[in-house]
Amino acid sequence: MSTWWLMQAARRAADARPEPEVTVDHDGVVLVDDGRCHLEPWDTFTGHIETERQFILLRAPGEPTVTLPKRTFPDAALVAECRRLLAERLPAR
Structure with a gap:
């Protein structure tokens, strides 16, 4: 089996698994x-990064x-609220 095939199989398996709430x-x-x-808890984290598609703690x-x-947020207002909470609680990196 090639490495490429294994990577594709792992990607499909990860895509099939539902994301945690x-x-x-x-x-x-x-x-x-x-x-x-x-x-x-917030003190578990040292900072966060925001990209176009996600927040990384x-x-x-x-x-x-x-x-x-x-994409897991139902609307843009909740993305903005998450951004506000992260800025309030964690430094941006």
Whole structure:
């Protein structure tokens, strides 16, 4: 099996898996995946990066830990609210 084929198979498997439900609020980031709920408090993170398609929350030393795809937000107002909360709680990198 070629490396290319394995990469494509992994990408299809990742695309088929539903994304975890993510809630961002004043306490931190709540991830719900496979029925399990996990709170990541704000002090878990050291900063964030915003790209055109996602928010990336970082841990020391700059390791990505949580990715928040913007497509999972139902509308632009919620993307803006997430941006505001991130700016309020975490430094931009």
